[in-house]
Amino acid sequence: MALRSRPRNTRLVVISLVMMSLLTITLDYRGGQSGPFEVAGRATVAVVGALQNGVSKVVRPIGAFFSGIAHVASLQSENNKLKRQVADLQRRTAERVSLERENQRLLALAHLEQTLQLHGVTATVIGESVGNFEWSITINRGSSSGVKVDTPVVTGNGLVGHVIEVTPTTSKVQLIIDPSSAVAARLSSSGETGLLTGQRGKDLTMDLISVGAKVFPNEPVVTSGYQGGLYPPDIPVGFVSHVYQAPNDLTKLISVRPAVDFSSLEFVLVVTGGSSG
Amino acid sequence: MRRALGWTVVVLTALVLQSTVFAQIKLGGTKPELVYLVTIVLAFLEGPASGAVAGFGGGMAQDFLLNQPKGITALTLTLLGYGVGLLRQYVVTPSPILPVVLVGASTTVGVLFYGVVRFLLGFNPGALYLIKVAVLAGVYNAILTPLLFPPIRRVAKATRANKVFRW
Incomplete structure (x- = not known):
């Protein structure tokens, strides 16, 4: 009897789980940012964030070691590179106090600080998105450091993205290369504005550029920072890598190579103070 | 209870590993899908009902870490766990390569x-990108299976209920 009823039980379990999944998808899809699942989501992020923080401290050198092997062809240069990396990482870990200064130095290099007067807190990247269809990072600063949802995040090289989820000690940052990210941007020479959207880790595309606009190869693209926008103006985003012009289109499409190397993000500046310049 | 606790630890470990260690060791730009791997292995070892439950729990946990409608991964993995558990009953080969192939293809x-x-x-997601990620994640998971299958089996065995089930 028990044996006969088992497949039916299993089927019941599976059907109820599928129904629960569908219900969750529907409720969450309709609930947007305020549904009960967002609260549960933040709790999960908090727990996993804490674990990521611990694990990333231990495994970052290990990860760097393995990626070194994968990327360097010759054994000798690989060895040297890894040594340099390990030394670099050790130095950085030891000098966490001087992290702020280091970041300031990078910012000064990029003339970001002088021209834009960005203020905020530095943060270490402790994890990446768990999925292959989402481009985000987890950083070790949260609401207790003044980080809020929609706060812009930059490095010395340029724009990284904005905060989409905050727990007291960690935050999740959506990268500008995520397909659902859109940044209002401006071409530095002509001043033409357009919308930059992420392309799954590849170069960003900039849309809505008028056909008559002059676009130069490798021309810098910066945030346009319109009134009420997410990002302060004039933060470097990337460089023009390609211009596409369909014969009958009313707008141009431009490919933009990001200024930031998203494969090796380590320290970021969370712009909590905004731009006073 | 012990079972739920053991599986929770396995799923949490998978999620943390995937977002830290494997974020840096990618295969052609793709991370492995460790929660898929855990679900498939558990379904393979424990049968369709356990596979479905493990898939639902693990999928939901992963969903809560993603910025998208929750439940999509849970739905996927519930069905995947059930399917792999069912399929397992019809495969009789004792070959040790079976879990590797099964994990790769199912992922x-x-x-x-x-x-x-x-x-x-x-x-x-873009059709080409989706296919690329599906294939690479499958290959990556298959490569990781010989490494991760034994510890998952140990947890499954250690936390298995004393009753003997025949699926």
């Missing part, structure tokens, strides 16, 4: 299904 099918559901909800 690819699972990721494709996930991508399609996501597309239906208005998130277009």
